[in-house]
Amino acid sequence: MTDPILSIEGLNGWYGESHVLHGMDFVVNPGEVVTLLGRNGAGKTSTLLAIMGILGKRTGSVKFNGTETIKMEPRHIARAGLALCPEERGIFASLNVEENMMLPPKVAEGGLSIERIYDLFPNLLERRRSPGTKLSGGEQQMLAIARILRTGAKTLLLDEPTEGLAPVIVQQIGRTIEALKAEGFTILLVEQNFRFAASVADRHYVVDQGRVIDMIPNTELDANMDKLHAYLGV
Amino acid sequence: MFELLNISPQVLMGQLLLGLINGSFYAVLSLGLAVIFGLLNIINFSHGAQYMMGAFVAWMLLTYVGIGYWPSLILAPLIVGAVGIVLERLALSRLYHLDHLYGLLLTFGVALIMQGLFRNYYGISGQPYNIPDALSGGQNLGFMFLPNYRAWVVVASIVVCFGTWFMIERTRLGAYLRAATENPVLVGAFGINVPRMIMLTYGFGVALAGFAGVLAAPIYSVNPNMGADLIIVVFAVVVIGGMGSILGAIVTGYGLGLIEGLTRVFYPEASSVVIFVIMAIVLMIKPEGLFGRTS
Numbered sequence: 086m087t088d089p090i091l092s093i094e095g096l097n098g099w100y101g102e103s104h105v106l107h108g109m110d111f112v113v114n115p116g117e118v119v120t121l122l123g124r125n126g127a128g129k130t131s132t133l134l135a136i137m138g139i140l141g142k143r144t145g146s147v148k149f150n151g152t153e154t155i156k157m158e159p160r161h162i163a164r165a166g167l168a169l170c171p172e173e174r175g176i177f178a179s180l181n182v183e184e185n186m187m188l189p190p191k192v193a194e195g196g197l198s199i200e201r202i203y204d205l206f207p208n209l210l211e212r213r214r215s216p217g218t219k220l221s222g223g224e225q226q227m228l229a230i231a232r233i234l235r236t237g238a239k240t241l242l243l244d245e246p247t248e249g250l251a252p253v254i255v256q257q258i259g260r261t262i263e264a265l266k267a268e269g270f271t272i273l274l275v276e277q278n279f280r281f282a283a284s285v286a287d288r289h290y291v292v293d294q295g296r297v298i299d300m301i302p303n304t305e306l307d308a309n310m311d312k313l314h315a316y317l318g319v
Numbered sequence: 320m321f322e323l324l325n326i327s328p329q330v331l332m333g334q335l336l337l338g339l340i341n342g343s344f345y346a347v348l349s350l351g352l353a354v355i356f357g358l359l360n361i362i363n364f365s366h367g368a369q370y371m372m373g374a375f376v377a378w379m380l381l382t383y384v385g386i387g388y389w390p391s392l393i394l395a396p397l398i399v400g401a402v403g404i405v406l407e408r409l410a411l412s413r414l415y416h417l418d419h420l421y422g423l424l425l426t427f428g429v430a431l432i433m434q435g436l437f438r439n440y441y442g443i444s445g446q447p448y449n450i451p452d453a454l455s456g457g458q459n460l461g462f463m464f465l466p467n468y469r470a471w472v473v474v475a476s477i478v479v480c481f482g483t484w485f486m487i488e489r490t491r492l493g494a495y496l497r498a499a500t501e502n503p504v505l506v507g508a509f510g511i512n513v514p515r516m517i518m519l520t521y522g523f524g525v526a527l528a529g530f531a532g533v534l535a536a537p538i539y540s541v542n543p544n545m546g547a548d549l550i551i552v553v554f555a556v557v558v559i560g561g562m563g564s565i566l567g568a569i570v571t572g573y574g575l576g577l578i579e580g581l582t583r584v585f586y587p588e589a590s591s592v593v594i595f596v597i598m599a600i601v602l603m604i605k606p607e608g609l610f611g612r613t614s
Contacts (some may be wrong), residue, residue, distance in 0.1 A: 160511060180498055184497075
């Protein structure tokens with residue numbers, strides 16, 4: 086077995102004064118798609134922000150490619166090859182689509198070329214001179230994913246990429262994630278849409294009150310449905 | 320038409336030119352303020368003092384070192400900008416997590432100290448600074464006499480304003496700046512060194528003030544209060560244009576200079592308050608400023 090690409094141990098996190106992560110433990114292996122499932126407010130988004138170093142305060146251990154990053158500045162963590170696609174998408178209103186696309190600097194070789202990206206997302210090519218926030222929700226999500234693919238980062242943190250999107254767009258995002266997995270990307274995904282998560286992920290971690298309370302491989306999902314429903318309260 | 324209004328074209332054109340020159344300074348100074356406010360969220364009250372410093376550095380370079388106007392036009396803004404960067408590193412950067420008000424107070428205090436220091440050493444009578452030889456004299460345009468140096472001030476300010484606008488709105492570097500203005504945390508999480516960008520932006524905004532100071536040196540006498548008198552009007556310009564709006568700062572800078580000039584022709588008594596009247600009206604109708612984005 087290879088070493089995990091992302092290894093989180095005893096991660097505590099604070100959002101201002103409130104203590105939101107209470108000792109998260111989990112690993113993500115190279116080439117895996119792993120989801121964090123859990124109710125609203127369980128600490129899924131906070132976990133991604135903490136891994137990126139942009140939650141208010143964090144303690145514990147976050148090893149990326151074997152390097153401890155807990156004391157590192159967010160910009161150095163990004164330079165090490167981790168990229169975040171935030172929940173609110175983070176498209177810049179004062180930048181046009183192409184400027185949004187070109188914003189994140191290259192952190193490694195082997196990122197997707199701009200031609201390849203426009204092949205994958207033809208809508209973005211058509212609208213490349215429009216202000217970023219004039220795009221539809223689906224297009225903004227495409228843009229938010231596309232721009233981190235350009236950077237060469239091979240480990241992606243995707244925060245609810247399907248939130249509020251039409252089924253056809255959700256399918257397209259699902260296909261994109263599968264294509265990325267096939268190319269060897271590692272993806273840590275936060276999802277509310279359980280069916281979507283089940284369609285793309287290898288393993289699921291269940292998060293509750295800032296802790297990981299269970300891990301379910303996707304292959305054993307059916308056997309664990311009752312347990313999962315109890316966790317998620319659905 | 321001129322007969323009808325009982326105003327000579329010379330007077331009208333003369334005042335319009337004067338308005339355009341004042342407008343040039345308003346534009347360059349409010350542009351610097353807008354650039355700084357946009358990214359740092361700090362109202363740079365020492366802007367007037369930094370403008371004064373630009374003029375003084377040019378005067379000192381000439382008087383003590385023998386460096387003339389043209390090199391000073393580059394050197395003085397660099398020196399003033401560097402002093403600004405030191406201020407940002409030592410003091411301003413510690414205030415970003417606090418309310419706007421602290422940055423305003425700090426820069427206001429720094430302005431008072433700087434003006435006090437220069438007043439202490441150089442008095443308030445003002446130092447003369449000659450127009451460079453290449454720009455002495457003027458052109459007779461038939462309806463008025465246009466001094467070369469004043470024409471140069473207008474041209475130089477337009478070039479600097481356009482250059483700055485282009486850099487911010489049309490280049491990759493400007494895209495970083497605009498993005499960091501909107502969401503500095505995310506830009507940092509992409510791997511960009513935001514603190515360094517903030518430092519250089521402050522240095523650049525301050526250098527613009529220094530540049531305006533050098534331009535002003537041959538027109539106004541170089542004295543420690545030159546910035547304090549001007550900065551209040553410039554703040555009104557920034558408020559009218561919309562805090563943080565680049566284009567707004569430029570357009571309202573020139574526009575208000577011209578309006579002030581026209582007021583001086585038609586109703587001179589109101590010329591010193593007209594900008595503030597406009598500010599009050601704009602604040603009532605469009606509180607975010609003419610070019611401001613609603614947030």
